[in-house]
Amino acid sequence: MSAAQSKFVVVIDAGHGGKDPGAVRNGLKEKDITLSVALKLGEMIKANHPKVKVLYTRDKDVFVGLQARSDFANRHKASLFISVHVNSASPSARGTETYVLGLNKQASNLAVAMRENEVMLLEDDYKTTYRGFNPKSTESYIMFDLMQDAYINSSIEFANLVERQYSRLGKPSRGVRQAALWVLSQSAMPSVLTEIGFISNNSDQSYLKSPEGHREIARALSKAFSQYYKRQTATPKESNRSEESKSEGSADSTDTDDSMADSSEPTEPKEPHHEATRVEQPNSTSPEGRSYRIQFMALSKAIDTKDKRFAKLGKPIRRIKDGERYLYTCGDTESLAEARKLRKQIAKQYKDCFIVEYRSGKRIGRVQ
Known part of the structure; x- marks a missing residue:
């Protein structure tokens, strides 16, 4: 806000x-x-x-x-x-x-x-x-x-x-x-x-x-x-600092209790482990290997990327395993402007979705 x-x-x-x-x-x-x-x-x-x-x-x-x-x-x-x-x-x-x-x-x-x-x-x-x-x-x-x-x-x-x-x-x-x-x-x-x-x-x-x-x-x-x-209420600069501290594994990062069997993670997660598998590979990257996706959900169980609940998104869904949870992203574009447009579209269904930057297939972090 x-x-x-x-x-x-x-x-x-x-x-x-x-x-x-x-x-x-x-x-x-x-x-x-x-x-x-x-x-x-x-x-x-x-x-x-x-x-x-x-x-x-x-x-x-x-x-x-x-x-x-x-x-x-x-x-x-x-x-x-x-x-x-x-x-x-x-x-x-x-x-x-x-x-x-x-x-x-x-x-x-x-x-x-x-x-x-x-x-x-x-x-x-x-x-x-x-x-x-x-x-x-x-x-x-x-x-x-x-x-x-x-x-x-x-x-x-x-x-x-x-x-x-x-x-x-x-x-x-x-x-x-x-x-x-x-x-x-x-x-x-x-x-x-x-x-x-x-x-x-x-x-x-x-x-x-x-x-x-x-x-x-x-x-x-x-x-x-x-x-x-x-x-x-953090400014974009403050948010970026917060994301960096989380990616370093600070004590203030958000954890989901095991008792929650079907939930979304609330904040920018730690970087996925190297063994994480993608359901679909990126199809759009810049010459520098940079691309942007919209993360809209994280669950403790795997859902088929073609599930009917995702139909309204109108873009291919990717699922990445990150430890005990699965991250779900939509879209893949080399244009940050296009990513912002897509985020607005997806936000109609998932209000707190956000843009994530990737470089050569590696997750870099959240984009404000």
Whole structure:
């Protein structure tokens, strides 16, 4: 985001509220914890970043529907949506996990999605609002398999920053995960839902009950936001320096948790290993061997480059294996101007795609 662009707006969403208490244990209610953390987070962001506009989906104990939360963020043209929740499962489960949109059929991820989406049943005429979606039916979740989150890269980038900050608190991080969460699917901006602990676990419950625990969680989220905001508002020169530090393997590079089975990497990845194999070879290079491609996705599993999801891109897709993940690029041109045009075209479907420079088939790095 450049200085010429509109003001950065972050919408903080305190999960549940009003007639919906969320998870409850020993008199402790999720809705109270999330509101406390959300308000503290907002104040920290305001103090650290006066130019950022902070908005809340709720700032008191009131019920707000899932669709209304997304609509609020969309209406205010939010730059980032952060939904704060508390987890609940077996007494042995503990730690944090942060979700981005996606259909992951892993039982634990689906259980979280069902529990969080079930709130819509408390709304009047929910069948009309949610177009017949039944949060209790596994069949209803098939629709998410066809959804393409245009902001997946940025969402995962922020989610990784969040989980890294949680880990620095000494809290067990269960990583970044994907789930079919309605509130994320309807938000037209990078969005995450973060579960800050298990109310069903004695250790986590004690932490979630304490005001200091609330402050620590809010502080971790605030630090993650500061890192993300700095990257999003960096000048091209600053971005290039950041990319160089990442390619050198700095501690601040972004990692994807193994629990995330079908996700895109958020930031410029480290250089692919020499043994990486390309599905298709470059077909356009300058006399100096320079060419430009558009990276639009990185996944932990291989997808056929002729998959129907790529049909609208209208250009050959290349898949490169980079360690445990696969990088996907589109196009191959020796003209940077043409690459910029192509990036704008692809950005209609993949908002945070970017240009990557290659020389003689070797990846050089991201181009601003």
